[in-house]
Amino acid sequence: xxxxxxxxxxxxxxxxxxxxxxxxxxxxxxxxxxxxxxxxxxxxxxxxxxxxxxxxxxxxxxxxxxxxxxxxxxxxxxxxxxxxxxxxxxxxxxxxxxxxxxxxxxxxxxxxxxxxxxxxxxxxxxxxxxxxxxxxxxxxxxxxxxxxxxxxxxxxxxxxxxxxxxxxxxxxxxxxxxxxxxxxxxxxxxxxxxxxxxxxxxxxxxxxxxxxxxxxxxxxxxxxxxxxxxxxxxxxxxxxxxxxxxxxxxxxxxxxxx
DNA sequence: ATGCCGTGGAAACCACGA
Numbered sequence: 001x002x003x004x005x006x007x008x009x010x011x012x013x014x015x016x017x018x019x020x021x022x023x024x025x026x027x028x029x030x031x032x033x034x035x036x037x038x039x040x041x042x043x044x045x046x047x048x049x050x051x052x053x054x055x056x057x058x059x060x061x062x063x064x065x066x067x068x069x070x071x072x073x074x075x076x077x078x079x080x081x082x083x084x085x086x087x088x089x090x091x092x093x094x095x096x097x098x099x100x101x102x103x104x105x106x107x108x109x110x111x112x113x114x115x116x117x118x119x120x121x122x123x124x125x126x127x128x129x130x131x132x133x134x135x136x137x138x139x140x141x142x143x144x145x146x147x148x149x150x151x152x153x154x155x156x157x158x159x160x161x162x163x164x165x166x167x168x169x170x171x172x173x174x175x176x177x178x179x180x181x182x183x184x185x186x187x188x189x190x191x192x193x194x195x196x197x198x199x200x201x202x203x204x205x206x207x208x209x210x211x212x213x214x215x216x217x218x219x220x221x222x223x224x225x226x227x228x229x230x231x232x233x234x235x236x237x238x239x240x241x242x243x244x245x246x247x248x249x250x251x252x253x254x255x256x257x258x
Numbered sequence: 259a260t261g262c263c264g265t266g267g268a269a270a271c272c273a274c275g276a
Contacts, residue, residue: 010266013264036266061273109274110276111275163276167276205261205263206262217276244264247263
């Protein structure tokens with residue numbers, strides 16, 4: 001079972017690239033972020049024609065998350081993290097697909113720091129941690145996949161010194177990721193590639209992709225049941241080279257079938 | 259050191275992203 005995550009940066013503008021990627025790589029589940037689309041403009045028909053059922057949580061212009069499942073409809077279990085009174089951002093949706101519980105998340109960027117956007121990021125990550133604490137012990141595979149907007153370590157950024165004060169890399173934010181790991185979650189991509197440079201995002205400008213000046217900010221966290229089934233992982237770098245592409249590349253993990 | 263590019267929405271610029 002292949003589970004992918006892809007920050008599409010606008011699902012309607014990105015539709016040709018998204019459909020090409022689905023056609024070529026055929027993930028069983030695809031977690032999408034940054035739809036930048038209100039619910040009524042989600043391209044349900046085009047995605048259905050491509051062979052995918054979908055659930056989504058959009059909003060006008062910003063944010064937005066969706067879960068796609070090949071040849072079936074995800075069984076939605078939650079929309080929005082708990083404790084979100086007054087939070088208008090569409091950043092979390094969760095579903096069961098073939099016995100695997102999938103949380104699809106788009107964490108806040110948090111820049112500029114300090115400021116209200118950074119405070120919101122830390123508060124949101126605290127809510128994620130609280131929800132994750134309740135999922136870690138579920139007796140089924142659980143995957144928390146998405147754009148965490150966190151560079152976990154020096155090894156996950158092309159030039160750490162340039163990012164020291166950035167909201168993706170400051171100690172408080174890296175600690176939030178480490179706290180999740182302390183709960184018992186496993187960083188799936190790093191588990192498969194302990195010693196390789198893996199990036200999932202490259203800026204559009206300064207020829208970042210050509211220079212491989214990237215960041216690893218899209219992650220899969222696996223609970224212990226899911227970890228036992230983890231077999232392979234990867235990043236679809238070819239998709240990052242297509243015309244009109246996102247600044248993120250899709251990332252994926254493979255779980256052994258039972 | 260930097261939104262230099264790109265998207266969406268409103269309005270021919272602005273907010274926002276990482």
